[in-house]
Amino acid sequence: MFKGKLIAAAVALAFAGAAPAQDGDLAKMREEMKQLKEDYEQRMRALEKRLNEAEAKAGKAEQSAAKAEATSAGASGRSGENAFNPAISLILQGTYANESQNPNNYQITGFVPSNGEVAPPNRGFSLSETELSIAGNIDPYFRGTAVVALTSDNEAEVEEAYFQTLALPRGLILKGGRFFSDIGYLNPIHQHAWDFQDAPLAYKAFLGGQLKQDGVQLRWVAPTPFFLELGTEFSSGDPFPGSDRNANGIGSSAVFGHLGGDIGPSYAWRAGLSYLRNSPDNRTYDDVDATGGETTNSFSGKTKMWIADAVLKWAPQGNASRTNFKLQGEYFRFKQDGNLTYDDSAGSNVFGSVTGPFNTDQTGWYGQGVWQFMPRWRVGYRYDKLSYGTVNNGIVNDGLGPTSADFPVLANYSPTRNTVMFDWSPSEFSRIRLQYAVDKSQQGLTDNQFFVQYIYSLGAHGAHRF
Amino acid sequence: MARIQWLAIGILWLLAHPAFASLNILACEPEWGALAKELGGDKASVYVATTALQDPHRIEARPSLIARARGADLVVCSGADLEVGWLPLLQTQSGNPKIQTGQPGYFEAANYVVKLEVPRLVDRSQGDVHPGGNPHVHLSPYNIEKVAIALAERMAQIDSREAGYYQARTSAFLERWRQAIAKWEKDGASLKGMPIVVHHKDLSYLNNWLGLREVGELEPKPGLPPTASHLSDLLSRLGRDPAKAVVRSAYNDPQAAEWLSARAGIPAVTLPFTVGGTDRAKDLFSLYDDTLARLLAVNK
Numbered sequence: 095m096f097k098g099k100l101i102a103a104a105v106a107l108a109f110a111g112a113a114p115a116q117d118g119d120l121a122k123m124r125e126e127m128k129q130l131k132e133d134y135e136q137r138m139r140a141l142e143k144r145l146n147e148a149e150a151k152a153g154k155a156e157q158s159a160a161k162a163e164a165t166s167a168g169a170s171g172r173s174g175e176n177a178f179n180p181a182i183s184l185i186l187q188g189t190y191a192n193e194s195q196n197p198n199n200y201q202i203t204g205f206v207p208s209n210g211e212v213a214p215p216n217r218g219f220s221l222s223e224t225e226l227s228i229a230g231n232i233d234p235y236f237r238g239t240a241v242v243a244l245t246s247d248n249e250a251e252v253e254e255a256y257f258q259t260l261a262l263p264r265g266l267i268l269k270g271g272r273f274f275s276d277i278g279y280l281n282p283i284h285q286h287a288w289d290f291q292d293a294p295l296a297y298k299a300f301l302g303g304q305l306k307q308d309g310v311q312l313r314w315v316a317p318t319p320f321f322l323e324l325g326t327e328f329s330s331g332d333p334f335p336g337s338d339r340n341a342n343g344i345g346s347s348a349v350f351g352h353l354g355g356d357i358g359p360s361y362a363w364r365a366g367l368s369y370l371r372n373s374p375d376n377r378t379y380d381d382v383d384a385t386g387g388e389t390t391n392s393f394s395g396k397t398k399m400w401i402a403d404a405v406l407k408w409a410p411q412g413n414a415s416r417t418n419f420k421l422q423g424e425y426f427r428f429k430q431d432g433n434l435t436y437d438d439s440a441g442s443n444v445f446g447s448v449t450g451p452f453n454t455d456q457t458g459w460y461g462q463g464v465w466q467f468m469p470r471w472r473v474g475y476r477y478d479k480l481s482y483g484t485v486n487n488g489i490v491n492d493g494l495g496p497t498s499a500d501f502p503v504l505a506n507y508s509p510t511r512n513t514v515m516f517d518w519s520p521s522e523f524s525r526i527r528l529q530y531a532v533d534k535s536q537q538g539l540t541d542n543q544f545f546v547q548y549i550y551s552l553g554a555h556g557a558h559r560f
Numbered sequence: 561m562a563r564i565q566w567l568a569i570g571i572l573w574l575l576a577h578p579a580f581a582s583l584n585i586l587a588c589e590p591e592w593g594a595l596a597k598e599l600g601g602d603k604a605s606v607y608v609a610t611t612a613l614q615d616p617h618r619i620e621a622r623p624s625l626i627a628r629a630r631g632a633d634l635v636v637c638s639g640a641d642l643e644v645g646w647l648p649l650l651q652t653q654s655g656n657p658k659i660q661t662g663q664p665g666y667f668e669a670a671n672y673v674v675k676l677e678v679p680r681l682v683d684r685s686q687g688d689v690h691p692g693g694n695p696h697v698h699l700s701p702y703n704i705e706k707v708a709i710a711l712a713e714r715m716a717q718i719d720s721r722e723a724g725y726y727q728a729r730t731s732a733f734l735e736r737w738r739q740a741i742a743k744w745e746k747d748g749a750s751l752k753g754m755p756i757v758v759h760h761k762d763l764s765y766l767n768n769w770l771g772l773r774e775v776g777e778l779e780p781k782p783g784l785p786p787t788a789s790h791l792s793d794l795l796s797r798l799g800r801d802p803a804k805a806v807v808r809s810a811y812n813d814p815q816a817a818e819w820l821s822a823r824a825g826i827p828a829v830t831l832p833f834t835v836g837g838t839d840r841a842k843d844l845f846s847l848y849d850d851t852l853a854r855l856l857a858v859n860k
Binding site: 234322 | 610611613614615618622626627628644645646648652654655656657660661662684688783785
């Protein structure tokens with residue numbers, strides 16, 4: 095304001111000083127100066143007005159800011175070393191279980207035991223896995239994720255610990271470390287985000303619950319307007335259906351493809367095909383012979399698995415807050431080809447160690463639907479079925495000694511299970527679930543399972559996969 | 561043979577066609593899609609991830625969105641953690657280095673405005689709070705202005721060949737926008753001080769701009785669905801401090817607003833909230849026109 099006036103005065107002085115003494119010129123000059131002065135005054139008035147307006151606006155903004163506790167853009171209370179802390183979240187889970195059969199004796203009859211964590215939860219109150227996950231960008235090129243499960247028997251287990259590339263071109267993503275395989279639909283999803291307390295029977299029988307492996311994965315997302323993704327994985331192949339081989343090279347390889355898209359605004363879908371190959375070497379499981387003596391069975395050979403999966407989600411106009419429905423199903427086919435060694439020397443020692451050819455061709459599937467019928471409340475139903483298919487046990491068929499009575503786990507039986515669940519989620523971060531299942535996993539036994547489960551999520555807001 | 565020739569011609573045409581050489585923008589919400597269209601004209605091809613009838617907090621990282629993120633040169637989102645439940649997955653699952661956080665192809669509108677309601681207490685006991693402040697920044701026209709300037713710069717940075725085109729369109733847009741603001745402020749002057757109940761705290765920037773007085777929310781805490789006990793508390797509070805209308809956004813469940821409207825004897829108003837939320841809200845200008853018209857209609 096003052097500056098403007100000073101400049102105007104200086105300009106006027108300069109003009110006055112330089113003015114020649116001729117009258118006509120002087121009059122002209124005066125006229126010009128008058129105009130200049132008016133011009134400046136006008137501009138200054140305009141400036142003043144704008145300044146006042148700006149001040150008023152700023153004042154108003156300040157008031158509202160103070161009222162609403164606004165801060166400037168990008169301001170953050172974090173500073174120093176703390177500012178780079180990765181996203182940390184913790185999942186608390188627990189179950190109350192009422193089961194008519196003893197979960198310690200749980201078996202899936204007709205299928206080679208996976209030795210995975212597939213048994214129902216302990217009876218009564220029990221703590222499920224407490225999951226601590228830490229994730230963040232490492233640099234512009236990599237992202238790191240670690241998920242540690244603290245189990246109820248006071249052990250820490252590395253569920254996932256992997257890096258993933260962020261900067262590869264052309265839709266390529268490389269992942270390495272320990273991670274849940276991307277085969278199937280449910281496999282890469284953490285258990286706390288499942289719609290039921292436990293895994294489908296097919297996952298329990300063929301993948302030991304959930305396949306996590308140490309290896310690398312390369313994925314490619316196609317540049318198409320619909321979703322197409324192809325991927326391959328190479329890993330040590332330690333977990334079922336593989337085994338710890340103590341060998342160089344690759345113990346397990348997998349390929350998978352996913353296709354997906356929207357049907358109008360209300361439907362979204364994804365379908366996939368996966369293939370998994372393993373080369374187990376001395377993969378063992380314990381059983382009992384006809385007299386109840388302990389036996390050890392060990393398989394070496396090749397296994398192949400195919401999985402077809404599909405999921406369809408519906409929400410009116412794509413708005414899932416009020417109601418939504420999710421339909422999901424997966425089909426498994428599992429083939430094994432190799433040799434089985436039967437050993438009863440630690441038990442009744444009738445036959446000692448016997449080896450014969452062993453091959454299986456078995457299938458399983460499940461289908462489930464979960465309906466959120468009003469905000470916070472969902473109900474779901476799941477049907478599970480495993481088909482015994484063919485099991486050619488050369489030891490029995492070729493009369494090498496042990497009979498089918500010495501392989502009770504491999505008895506000809508096709509398990510089924512019916513499950514209903516009902517859950518209530520007070521917020522996005524908490525869920526309480528009731529689940530009832532009639533589980534016929536074991537020949538001749540029906541396990542009526544009733545679970546009350548809680549799932550709480552603390553800390554960073556983790557994004558869930560489709 | 562002839563078939564192969566046609567195929568080759570088709571592929572060449574696809575490669576040569578300018579529509580396929582344009583700036584691919586994935587907008588998280590319709591308002592930013594509309595803004596990108598205003599600034600980008602026919603040099604930008606814009607795909608909007610969500611509709612006005614969807615709750616931007618609760619979107620899933622659907623396969624179709626991952627596919628769109630794969631081909632995007634620029635992702636334009638609200639930011640301030642609004643899309644925290646789905647955008648990170650689009651970034652990590654799409655294999656697109658351009659749209660990673662910190663890259664020019666990642667644009668958060670909320671970074672360019674002064675945010676309201678920055679929580680003093682960042683704790684989930686307060687509901688689904690956003691530590692950076694209220695992310696629904698697009699219902700203040702001054703915010704749109706600021707974001708437009710920043711977005712135009714970003715578009716010019718990524719697609720420098722068309723920088724002049726984007727700048728020219730942006731200047732033209734801003735001129736029309738400033739004229740429109742003057743008109744809206746004149747028309748909306750009578751709304752100053754009007755007490756309203758909102759569904760979610762997603763109209764705070766609008767209220768702050770026009771001076772509407774928010775006397776309550778249907779949600780007990782941000783992001784939690786309305787409960788019967790909270791609504792009856794609210795109803796008794798309205799007996800002492802009455803509101804002129806219950807205002808909800810198009811994506812909110814109408815039940816709670818209708819319940820309160822019937823019992824408190826005040827009209828329930830549905831605002832478009834964003835482009836496409838009502839038949840009239842076809843672009844940013846008509847979004848504001850319709851929002852004002854709907855509020856003025858109940859402020860008699």
